[in-house]
Amino acid sequence: MSDTLIFSPKPDRPAPAESVGLIGWLRGNLFKDVPNALMTILGAYIAFVVLSWVLNWAIFNAVWEAESRRECLDTVGRSGACWPGVGVWFENMIYGLYPKDKVWRINLGFAVLIAWMIPLWMPKVQSKVAIGLSAVLIYPFLASYFFLGGDKSILWTALISMSLTGFGWVWATALSETFVGKSIGEVIVDKAGARNADERRQRLIKRGAAFVIFLVAVLLVNEWALEEVRTRFWGGLFLTLVISGIGITFSLPAGILLALGRRSDMPVISMLCTAFIELFRSVPLITILFMFNTMLPLFMPQGVEVDQLLRAIVAVCLFAAAYMAEVIRGGLQAIPKGQFEAAASLGLGYWQTTTQIVLPQALKIMIPTIVGNFIGLFKDTTLVSIIGLFDLMNMARAVGEDTTWLGLFIEPFFAVTMIYFVFCFAMSSYSMRLERKLATGRDR
């Protein structure tokens, strides 16, 4: 017999120059062959024509200073945009008919929300889940007081103070975790000299500290007296953000519960959830809005009046929850049976399996669809204009009905388009970033 041969693999060679780098990319993607090159040239030409037309109208030919639409038309006719009208109305498009001297309350409300979320992007902060949850669960009290104002009952004062306490606690924790590496609760326990005390005592100290801050907050809140602004003065982008913000934050948890309920082994729960989902999915949003607006008061006891905005918000929430439930259910169906079996064989119960194994995977798979639904919901809120709420879209239409700017529709709609695009594109790119961040090797 011959000697054993030794296999030695060939050495790697660099890829041919024309297939890599900028030239390689251009060749491979834009000028691969004749039809491909023609398509590239045609596409570039169309992009150029459209873009130059839009830019000419919106910028180069546009009128930036004028007293009325007539003046615009006299200067450039229809070949350029007439921006002064949008400028005059811009504040209304953002804040609606909210009293001008109180607009700072809206700005403050949104500034607090942003400040509340900033710790979520701070790298050293650990309690991100708690911070996120607090933003969803306790922030709304503070915001609704800023936006609504008015008299405070004792309960209302307590809720607002709790919200303020939460905000203080979030930032205290964010700072202490960044600089000391411990949550604020642990820092307080250390300062109280109870580092080695048992868990119950430590918890007591933390709660005590929170209560002290709460009392301070109550004193502060008691001093505030914000004048009431009825919801019928709300409008513009502000209203759009309120309705869609509440709809989005409500629809995700409610959709998860409905989807789990629909898949439940318990027939009554499953039937109730299925009935709810199918009912709300098979009716157009406009119909639901009308129903809630006109029919709900009929079923209410005499004397009880529900705010019109609240009715619209409830309608949007229920509608969005039903849609979200089906999206989440799609994600749940995609989890292989083996995952449930593996969790069961390790002795995990239903809720442990659901929250630790199934939902994280299902939600991750469905991120594009979930965010798609959010974007859809954000845009669907324009429908509330039908029941007489002045959201961003309705406000834009009002510009052209102003006698000074009569007929000025295209410009405000163009501005609204840009505003919607900014928000929707932000959501969309955030979802893409989230997908990349959560990739765990399955995805190519």
Add this chain to the structure above:
Amino acid sequence: MSADKRKTMIEVVGLNKWFGQFHVLKDIDLVVRDGERIVICGPSGSGKSTLIRCINQLEHHQEGDILVGGVPVEKKGGNVREIRGQVGMVFQSFNLFPHITVLENCTLTPQLGLQMPKAEAEEIAMKHLTRVGIDDQALKYPLQLSGGQQQRVAIARALTMQPKIMLFDEPTSALDPEMIKEVLDVMVELAEEGMTMICVTHEMGFARQVADEVIFMDQGEIVEAGAPESFFANPRYDRSQQFLAHVM
């Protein structure tokens, strides 16, 4: 009864199960004692997997009793979770949790199920991962590993719950030949340490090497059972002879 003094770990008495009208398990009786290694073989569709899945109640049976560590398994919920805690299971398709790292796969259930502190759970997990030779990949995600490595992680994950019995449901059937060996080596090592094991497998070499008893099943029944030497040397039934002729 035999004179065997070892503790009875699993006892199956008169087990019957149907999938709809289809009778998958017929009057199964089985006793597994502490430290015993049982290999179950047979053609596909013979009910082998269903049998071991009944033991930790991934499948519910209709008739008969299953006792794990002397405690009867209650058919409707009840003590099922406690029983599952004592019985580890390894699946043909690994079923690792793809959204968390290998290490987290091994620490999740001890933390949730046994209320173990994180540091202790990680220490135990690393011990088992080292033993199956995956310690250097602990921070990767499961789908970044090869099939054989994933299956070894699955074994380590089951071991972190400190089970008294391990069930293997065709653990090597989804693997390339080169990877089968690395998984079998881990299983052999586990067997040599005295773990009570029930393996559904077609790896007759493994059966010959470690099994105390080989059970041959066909059409929902235990056709014959015996020590591997006698079973492989002279199977008594024609059905077992045909089967062995195919797989050996």
